[in-house]
Amino acid sequence: MVLIGVLVVIVGFALRVNPLLVVTVAGIVTGLLAHESVEAILSQFGTAFAKDRYMAVFVATLPVIGLLERHGLREQAQRLVSRVRAATTGRILNAYLFIREAAAALGLTSIGGPAQMVRPVVAPMAEGAAEAAYGELPESVRQHIRAHAAAVDNVGLFFGEDVFVAVGAVLLMKGVFDQFHIHSTPILMGLWALPTAVAVFIVHSIRLYLLDRRLRRWLSGRPAAASSSGEGVSS
Amino acid sequence: MIRVEYVYDFVGLILFLSSLYTFRDRANPRRITTGLFYALYGLAFILADVLPPFVLGLMVLAIVLLAGFGGVRTGSYGEASAADREASRSRLGNRLFIPAVLIPLLTVAGVEGLGRIHVHSVPLLDPANVTLVALGIAAVIALVAAWSLTRSTPVASLREARRLIEAIGWAAVLPQMLAVLGTIFASAGVGTVVARVANSIIPHHSLFWAVFAYCVGMAVFTMVMGNAFAAFPVMTAGIAIPLIIGHFGVDADRVAAIGMFAGYCGTLLTPMAANFNIVPAALLGLRSQYAVIRAQWPTAVIILAVNILLMYAVAKW
Numbered sequence: 387m388v389l390i391g392v393l394v395v396i397v398g399f400a401l402r403v404n405p406l407l408v409v410t411v412a413g414i415v416t417g418l419l420a421h422e423s424v425e426a427i428l429s430q431f432g433t434a435f436a437k438d439r440y441m442a443v444f445v446a447t448l449p450v451i452g453l454l455e456r457h458g459l460r461e462q463a464q465r466l467v468s469r470v471r472a473a474t475t476g477r478i479l480n481a482y483l484f485i486r487e488a489a490a491a492l493g494l495t496s497i498g499g500p501a502q503m504v505r506p507v508v509a510p511m512a513e514g515a516a517e518a519a520y521g522e523l524p525e526s527v528r529q530h531i532r533a534h535a536a537a538v539d540n541v542g543l544f545f546g547e548d549v550f551v552a553v554g555a556v557l558l559m560k561g562v563f564d565q566f567h568i569h570s571t572p573i574l575m576g577l578w579a580l581p582t583a584v585a586v587f588i589v590h591s592i593r594l595y596l597l598d599r600r601l602r603r604w605l606s607g608r609p610a611a612a613s614s615s616g617e618g619v620s621s
Numbered sequence: 622m623i624r625v626e627y628v629y630d631f632v633g634l635i636l637f638l639s640s641l642y643t644f645r646d647r648a649n650p651r652r653i654t655t656g657l658f659y660a661l662y663g664l665a666f667i668l669a670d671v672l673p674p675f676v677l678g679l680m681v682l683a684i685v686l687l688a689g690f691g692g693v694r695t696g697s698y699g700e701a702s703a704a705d706r707e708a709s710r711s712r713l714g715n716r717l718f719i720p721a722v723l724i725p726l727l728t729v730a731g732v733e734g735l736g737r738i739h740v741h742s743v744p745l746l747d748p749a750n751v752t753l754v755a756l757g758i759a760a761v762i763a764l765v766a767a768w769s770l771t772r773s774t775p776v777a778s779l780r781e782a783r784r785l786i787e788a789i790g791w792a793a794v795l796p797q798m799l800a801v802l803g804t805i806f807a808s809a810g811v812g813t814v815v816a817r818v819a820n821s822i823i824p825h826h827s828l829f830w831a832v833f834a835y836c837v838g839m840a841v842f843t844m845v846m847g848n849a850f851a852a853f854p855v856m857t858a859g860i861a862i863p864l865i866i867g868h869f870g871v872d873a874d875r876v877a878a879i880g881m882f883a884g885y886c887g888t889l890l891t892p893m894a895a896n897f898n899i900v901p902a903a904l905l906g907l908r909s910q911y912a913v914i915r916a917q918w919p920t921a922v923i924i925l926a927v928n929i930l931l932m933y934a935v936a937k938w
């Protein structure tokens with residue numbers, strides 16, 4: 387019976403109903419099936435909303451990012467990479483993957499993020515590199531590159547952070563084992579996270595190399611920046 | 622002590638003040654409901670610590686209904702023209718990166734430096750939320766730096782913040798609502814049902830199938846909950862502890878991180894992890910809200926397979 391809430395979510399997302407409504411209805415249905423009162427369910431909504439405000443803290447950075455964008459930050463990021471001939475979309479994203487994953491492995495999870503880094507800097511650089519090589523990009527290609535920029539941010543963060551001992555994930559794992567009186571050592575748990583962290587970097591780097599090849603297949607044969615030298619950067 | 626609530630107040634203030642512009646934005650066909658949405662969202666942020674949970678829950682319900690029935694639209698934001706942006710870009714050059722880079726640098730410096738300082742044996746930063754508080758302080762300092770660099774007013778930065786906030790739209794509220802749902806799922810016992818089903822399917826004499834069920838179970842249950850942290854206690858107690866650790870005698874340290882990573886593969890695949898998958902899609906102006914998941918799924922599936930083989934190898938060894 388309690389799985390009906392899960393069903394509501396799957397059907398709702400599949401039918402493309404507004405996700406906010408789907409999630410709220412699923413929550414209310416699940417609560418009612420568990421014999422909770424409407425008041426108790428709404429109180430849970432309130433309590434969890436207050437507790438999970440941390441998820442929207444990135445909004446605090448938007449006045450800075452917005453202001454810098456108005457003064458040409460994204461254009462400057464594009465321009466910077468268009469001067470580096472070795473820079474390709476895949477290589478830029480690969481470099482960011484390395485920085486993001488290595489920083490997370492050292493516990494520096496706040497370096498990066500979609501609002502602070504991907505939108506103002508990483509995505510324009512990745513687009514700028516493709517533009518410098520192939521000229522003006524079709525909108526579908528732009529969208530594809532941006533989606534990959536956001537993906538790199540997630541992949542690097544997730545698989546880097548468990549290597550670091552003092553991070554929430556490792557402490558949670560220890561807490562679970564402690565409950566069952568099973569001995570566990572945070573240092574060793576971080577150590578056994580390393581093979582996957584390395585494997586992720588290799589797999590995703592190969593995919594970014596393939597992204598470069600895909601871009602070449604889609605876009606070569608179009609006028610390259612070399613023929614209109616110096617004017618490749620436009621927004 | 623600088624408490625995390627101050628950071629939430631700052632966020633709430635940005636949301637609320639930007640809604641004042643939205644109410645007057647004649648280019649927005651639903652400017653009143655859109656304005657109400659952001660005003661209520663901002664107020665809920667600020668008042669969450671003083672209002673009783675039930676009243677806050679009613680506010681959250683109102684926010685959801687405003688957005689759920691198409692009340693949140695976009696308007697006009699007086700964006701700088703390409704020529705204006707180019708003019709200030711050529712004037713400021715790479716100095717434009719300074720405030721942007723200040724945010725992560727000061728956050729790290731704040732965590733490592735200010736996080737250890739005590740004043741009269743009271744910690745300077747809220748010890749439970751050092752990173753969030755440091756991020757808030759870093760954002761404020763970077764904002765001042767951006768004002769002086771671009772010679773702009775606070776009002777201009779508020780307008781630009783509104784442009785970005787409304788580009789995200791109702792998706793900004795989704796992560797918090799999904800977290801609410803996760804809590805309700807957990808208290809209703811969805812996890813124990815999933816663990817019981819997984820446990821009844823796997824043959825108990827096979828280490829490989831136990832590992833397979835644990836890893837795939839972590840991924841699938843994470844997709845349902847949108848959060849690997851919610852899946853880990855349930856699947857570990859349901860499968861890993863009785864079978865892999867108990868029956869087959871594998872060291873807990875060896876399976877823990879790999880199991881958690883199997884969950885993260887699920888995070889890469891699910892719209893339920895909205896803060897990682899849906900909000901960035903909105904922030905980057907992607908037409909499909911699933912575009913980020915589409916870019917991630919091959920890596921997620923390959924790494925899930927790698928995790929299964931790796932855990933099996935590590936358990937055998």
